[in-house]
Amino acid sequence: MGKVCGSTLSKSSARFARAFRLVVPLLLLAAAGCDLQVGDGRKATLTYTDDARGAYEEAMRSYRSKAWEDARALFAEVRKLFPYSRYATLAELRIADLAFEQEQYADAVSAYREFIQNHRTDRDVEYARYRIAKSLFRDIDDTFLLPPQEERDQGTALEAYRELGAFLRDNPRSRYAEDVRKMHASAQGRLMRHELYVARFYLRKDIYPAVLARIDHALKLFPGSALEPEALVLKGETLMRMNKPDEARAVFQKVVDGYGGPFAVTAKGFLAELDAQKATRKQGT
Template sequence: MGKVCGSTSSRPSARFARALGFVVPLLLLAAAGCDIQVGDGRKATLTYTDDARAAYEEAMRSYRSKSWEDARALFAEVRKLFPYSRYATLAELRIADVEFEQEKYADAVSAYREFIQNHRTDRDVEYARYRIAKSLFRDIDDTFLLPPQEERDQGTALEAYRELGAFLRDNPRSRYAEDVRKMHQAVQGRLMRHELYVARFYLRQDIYPATIARIDHALKLFPGSTLEPEALVLKGETLMRMDKPDDARAVFQKVLDEYGGPFAVTAKRFLAELDAQKAGKQGT
């Protein structure tokens, strides 16, 4: 017969078998409406909790050794055998982690969301929300076999952006906040680049109002993006082509006043060009 991968057999361990012998009679008695008295009631509770902890720790050993299928099966048994323990709740969360670690991000998102739905007040809801955001972030395609980022559908990126932003609004002091901010900024830059890609497409087609509308939409939707000066220079260039020199001048001046870097240099060059055009008109 084939050998099961991982260090743990998919069959219940001896500890699980003992737990089964203890738990099943209790559940049958409860279902029949009988009072449950197993010697010292406090001792029975401790035995249940100790067995739940031991079963959970056994599942965690498979998890830490990256025996994912064994870990999934063992966590599922913890939930089945010890449904009224804290370890059943933790096992449900770890099953979602197994999906995440296997890079099954869509399944992980579903599992984390189900955990939140089932345990709205649990202290690990913050962690589950963080992992949802991280799953969506990692699910954004970035392989070299695909078209450039700007040309791809941005549905997953937009969902990740919203989830990351919601997490930061609700948990500004979270221990995960720094990592979430980095992801949020990265996704924001990607989405902004997509908007500028579309705006440049309209500009090449000489569809100037659509170009301006797309840039303004991007600036409103993604405030604080590191690509703001690039967007503003593109807007100023479009306004020049629309023969709106005063509006263009105001945009370029904003780049000079509020931003540095290479786009400030570009804005300064456009301002010089506007000055030359103005001087030429005055001389004629």
Template sequence: MPKAKVPPPQGGSCAGVPMPERAKRGTDIMSRPAGPPSSSSVSSSLLSFASSSPSPSPSSSSSSSRRKSAASSRARAPRLATWATAVLLAVGATCLTGCPMPESRTGLTYAANAERDYNKALEEFKAHNWLQAQALFREVKRKYAYSRYAPLAELRIADADFEQDKLGEAIRGYKQFVHDHRSLNAEVAYARSRIAEAQYNQISDSVLLPTSEERDQVATLESFRELKSYLQDYPDAKESAHICDLLEKVTIKLVGHELSVARFYLAKNNFDATIGRVQYALRNFTADLTCRHTPSAPLAAGEPSALRTEFGLLPDALLLLGETYLKMHRWDDARTAFNTLVKRYPESALVFQANNFLEFMKARGV
């Protein structure tokens, strides 16, 4: 039986694709306007070009057709690679020139934006818009955590609590700042001064409460320790003069409390308890720690002693101690207490009474 002849492709076609159609596609590609193609056009062009690549001959018996098809594929492969490379380069150039680029975040713009937002929050703070200011300062902390304005924002948040008399929140904020930023010496000194002042402000003097001498002294003692610690660590800081004034007031409260209790025992003729309370006041609230109202070195020769303030009611304590010793007939101890008052506090109004007691003892020959 004779073999069926396979008719050759019609119209000069190659691999089943008519030559006029392939030529038309090439003409379409070459006639496209210059300029970077869009992503959709690139995709469609690649698909179109790929569809024009030769497919295997339907006739497995024709070796000539297979050889022609393989040669045609090898000839087209370099052209396809070259054209695809050109398309990719064009797309890249389009993105470099036409795609919107995000705004660069350099160190300079980061710092400038942090300063701008901090100053905006500071304006609200100065206008006493405490809640709005705190919200803006928290945004500065969140957005610019690595700028120098982040710790400053923390301080201002605590300051806003302080100004609103939220003393507990303010103290916690300042203490957290001191814990987290120990290397910021000036800011830490400021935060510690505010802690001391906030604790002092927590000592209530309401007329609805007993006098400070009659109330529990826990809050007063905490304030005393904080104020004293601050002055020991920062004797020449700009806040030291104000802290010194607060410490003097706190010491007067504490010594006044001890003397009130001591006088109660003296009225009961409980002399040992009286001496114990007075000696406790002298031992714990002595005048060894002095305030320098001027941040200078120790007093020069001839410099008035008014530049220094010694704390509390210590002359009162010495006078009460001497009186108690007199009632106990402990003449030498009484004389020592009165002489200490006269020599140590010559400007005190109690010196006159101390001298009277000394004259009384001299007249008695004791």
């Protein structure tokens, strides 16, 4: 118990000493304010900036060493003691980064959005938007204890997909664009798989209009997905079951003409089946 109390007092004393060391120059400047000359104003500004930088760098040392709580307290000190410095703005952003690094993604999103709200024209707004999108993407639950991805609610994935897409539209040449494109494609694939999962559920129940509606909705909502040929083959198969051979043929032909890979092979197999059915009907007549 004594050791715990001693440790706590030691940390508190250290923080007090840091704060005292940062505040004293400001108090001395204020006390001598009436005697300052014009040149002294520039010195005061430099002292304020230097002290702010020193306090921020001290907080960053704790941040880099992953002493998260110490870093949080020190960044808060920077914001409190030097509110008119650039370092107060940076400290606010780093507090959001703290939540991100600790995988507290909902808190990180909230903090980054607050930063953007407070500093709409700041040069780091692009970074904050990138981290919002990345936080949402990482918050998509991948635990194996839950049902497969396609069976889960996709609300978070959809929000991440939209945020990532908005970032790319607004910042196509950003240094973060490549990473965002990868996350966007991954989120899109997850959402498309979910739509196909639901479509197959309806297919097993022979609810064919619902299958087509789900596939068409997915193709419209997630254009360019790598799962497009799979979705089209499923649509063609559904049209065959609905006894709409001409529409099914058009869909399968689209897959053969526009896509390679295994689903083009599957589409060719269905086209051959349609040809055989057509030949049988002719013989019957």
